[in-house]
Amino acid sequence: MMEALGKKRKGVETLGTCKKNLIPLTAVVSHLSLEYCLRRKKKCKETVVTANIGSSRSLVAGVVTGPPSGSACIDTPGRGLKRKIGCIDAATRMGRKKKIEQEYDLGAVIGQGKFGSVVLCRSKASGEECACKMLQKGEEIVHREVEIMQHLSGHPGIVTLKGVYEDADSFHLVMELCSGGRLLDHMAREGRYSEQRAANLLKELMLVISYCHQMGVVHRDIKPENVLLTTSGQIKLADFGLAVRITDGQSLTGIVGSPAYIAPEVLTGDYSEKVDIWSAGILLYGLLVGVLPFHGDSVETVFDAIKKGSLDFSGREWESVSQSACDLIARMLARDVSVRFSADEVLRHPWILFYTEHTSMTLFSQAKMKNHVKLTSRQLTVGPGMESERNKITASISLNDDSGLILSSSSSTKMLEGEDSGLVDVLAAAISRVRISEPKRSRLCSPVRIQQDCSSNIKVNSLCTAF
Numbered sequence: 001m002m003e004a005l006g007k008k009r010k011g012v013e014t015l016g017t018c019k020k021n022l023i024p025l026t027a028v029v030s031h032l033s034l035e036y037c038l039r040r041k042k043k044c045k046e047t048v049v050t051a052n053i054g055s056s057r058s059l060v061a062g063v064v065t066g067p068p069s070g071s072a073c074i075d076t077p078g079r080g081l082k083r084k085i086g087c088i089d090a091a092t093r094m095g096r097k098k099k100i101e102q103e104y105d106l107g108a109v110i111g112q113g114k115f116g117s118v119v120l121c122r123s124k125a126s127g128e129e130c131a132c133k134m135l136q137k138g139e140e141i142v143h144r145e146v147e148i149m150q151h152l153s154g155h156p157g158i159v160t161l162k163g164v165y166e167d168a169d170s171f172h173l174v175m176e177l178c179s180g181g182r183l184l185d186h187m188a189r190e191g192r193y194s195e196q197r198a199a200n201l202l203k204e205l206m207l208v209i210s211y212c213h214q215m216g217v218v219h220r221d222i223k224p225e226n227v228l229l230t231t232s233g234q235i236k237l238a239d240f241g242l243a244v245r246i247t248d249g250q251s252l253t254g255i256v257g258s259p260a261y262i263a264p265e266v267l268t269g270d271y272s273e274k275v276d277i278w279s280a281g282i283l284l285y286g287l288l289v290g291v292l293p294f295h296g297d298s299v300e301t302v303f304d305a306i307k308k309g310s311l312d313f314s315g316r317e318w319e320s321v322s323q324s325a326c327d328l329i330a331r332m333l334a335r336d337v338s339v340r341f342s343a344d345e346v347l348r349h350p351w352i353l354f355y356t357e358h359t360s361m362t363l364f365s366q367a368k369m370k371n372h373v374k375l376t377s378r379q380l381t382v383g384p385g386m387e388s389e390r391n392k393i394t395a396s397i398s399l400n401d402d403s404g405l406i407l408s409s410s411s412s413t414k415m416l417e418g419e420d421s422g423l424v425d426v427l428a429a430a431i432s433r434v435r436i437s438e439p440k441r442s443r444l445c446s447p448v449r450i451q452q453d454c455s456s457n458i459k460v461n462s463l464c465t466a467f
């Protein structure tokens with residue numbers, strides 16, 4: 001298994017040019033390595049900015065952000081690296097007594113980051129296979145990455161950090177293994193995603209992003225390279241090397257991220273957690289059409305496109321994409337941050353609800369099969385203006401006493417044979433007219449306690465008290 005995975009990853013890395021119908025990897029990969037330059041050059045010494053929070057002023061720096069109020073992690077700019085290393089000491093007291101080699105067998109390289117490699121490893125005690133990220137000492141960023149992974153640990157959509165080991169030259173971060181590879185590689189292999197698949201994937205991702213934001217963490221590097229998959233296909237957000245903690249109303253500065261996915265406000269000044277929504281919007285765009293909206297030959301031209309380029313959904317590649325999907329992308333890629341959707345707003349968008357809510361999909365399938373579904377009493381009729389421009393469809397939506405959406409539709413045969421986007425638009429628009437209650441936190445984000453084996457040094461959901 002260890003060898004097989006190592007070989008698989010090696011193969012994946014060669015996917016630079018693609019066969020017919022596959023997405024060229026370069027079309028979605030963030031090949032311009034901005035964060036590398038910045039990490040090297042600045043070692044994350046981001047600008048310290050001040051922001052008004054109610055009556056108090058708060059200092060925020062990229063590396064030493066203030067924690068959410070009430071959190072145990074309190075730091076102020078000026079505390080040194082030694083203080084931060086205390087965090088790792090506390091988290092890995094047991095692990096540091098032993099070298100990683102005493103507890104794990106190290107195997108093949110399964111990934112290459114810019115600051116070290118990721119290898120397969122197997123617990124000597126339990127036989128469990130994990131991934132081990134090896135980072136050279138001297139990168140302040142390690143401490144923040146560890147602290148944030150601990151802070152977020154326990155959510156099923158986040159790679160669990162199982163332990164941190166240290167030797168003279170490097171840190172070893174032992175993480176749960178995501179054998180399914182990177183989302184980027186799936187996109188390159190499989191080509192454009194269907195709307196249903198993209199919506200389900202985006203929903204999973206947005207649940208994780210929503211959780212991060214609720215926990216006061218901005219990831220700042222959302223991209224398909226950092227979305228890993230398990231063997232069962234569940235997504236796991238990885239690489240918190242650029243993540244930072246933030247409180248409501250605080251703003252961040254410092255140009256970090258991967259150029260093609262960077263939000264415009266990152267380039268011009270203060271920014272907030274909404275940068276993650278922008279990056280996820282770019283990812284959704286890539287999932288649906290296989291290219292990214294803002295690209296260029298150099299970092300500068302990419303940044304120019306991000307600042308000035310407009311979204312264009314009129315190309316051939318968009319013909320089969322529903323207007324509702326385009327609407328969501330436009331809301332996620334709104335340059336005006338005040339109107340850009342939050343993670344929870346994305347999750348409540350009709351396009352997401354349509355493809356991911358059980359009632360909607362059941363009805364959609366029934367509509368496709370029978371071309372006519374009628375199930376209920378209390379009718380909520382889609383108005384006469386709801387006829388799709390692309391497909392001749394009429395539909396009526398009803399809401400039964402159990403709040404299940406009910407559809408009565410008729411549509412052209414042509415649409416049912418292949419072009420579903422019109423029906424999607426009609427239903428999504430209808431769904432948007434139904435009052436959708438505020439999602440309960442438990443529904444949006446239900447962190448589960450991950451069982452960790454006894455070799456783990458990290459307590460689930462423990463907060464680092466050293467910051």
Ligand SMILES: Nc1ncnc2c1ncn2[C@@H]1O[C@H](COP(=O)(O)OP(=O)(O)OP(=O)(O)O)[C@@H](O)[C@H]1O
Pocket residue numbers: 110111112113114115116118131133159175176177178179182225226228238239240241
């Ligand atoms: N838990 C894991 N399970 C399986 N593979 C992993 C895991 N973590 C990382 N990898 C692999 O290692 C690669 C590099 O990991 P990661 O992104 O964390 O490193 P990095 O140095 O921060 O990378 P980047 O260049 O994106 O900044 C990933 O793209 C992935 O292929």
